[in-house]
Amino acid sequence: MDSWNESCQACGAGNGPLTKFSLGKDFFGRPYDRLSPLSDQSPKWYCAPCSMHKNLQRDFRDIYDEFDKLRAGHISELAKGDEFRRASLRLQEILTMLSAPQQQSPFLSGYDVTLLMERLNTLTMPV
Numbered sequence: 384m385d386s387w388n389e390s391c392q393a394c395g396a397g398n399g400p401l402t403k404f405s406l407g408k409d410f411f412g413r414p415y416d417r418l419s420p421l422s423d424q425s426p427k428w429y430c431a432p433c434s435m436h437k438n439l440q441r442d443f444r445d446i447y448d449e450f451d452k453l454r455a456g457h458i459s460e461l462a463k464g465d466e467f468r469r470a471s472l473r474l475q476e477i478l479t480m481l482s483a484p485q486q487q488s489p490f491l492s493g494y495d496v497t498l499l500m501e502r503l504n505t506l507t508m509p510v
């Protein structure tokens with residue numbers, strides 16, 4: 384069965400088209416390991432605003448993981464200057480979208496994004 388005839392699995396909206404969300408590639412262009420604990424176990428169906436927010440959450444989560452690795456001294460995508468700048472810009476974009484009226488995300492709070500941005504700013508920008 385390739386359709387979901389009920390309601391959005393995040394906000395419960397029952398009207399409007401639903402989109403099957405699949406993780407695809409992560410923010411850093413790496414394909415998701417389907418067995419990874421980060422990968423969602425079963426496909427989910429979301430309405431349009433929720434799938435947009437799910438994408439924001441995925442990018443946030445990818446950046447957060449790389450930040451953790453960088454902070455712990457492991458190999459991290461954020462050790463590359465370009466990726467670090469791209470990630471900082473993306474966090475700003477995410478925060479802007481979350482701050483718009485009627486854009487409360489069921490997955491992610493603006494507070495978490497602000498916190499990660501502050502923590503990134505305390506790190507030395509790689510060159």
Ligand SMILES: [Zn+2]
Nearest residue numbers: 391394430433
């Ligand atoms: Zn929804």
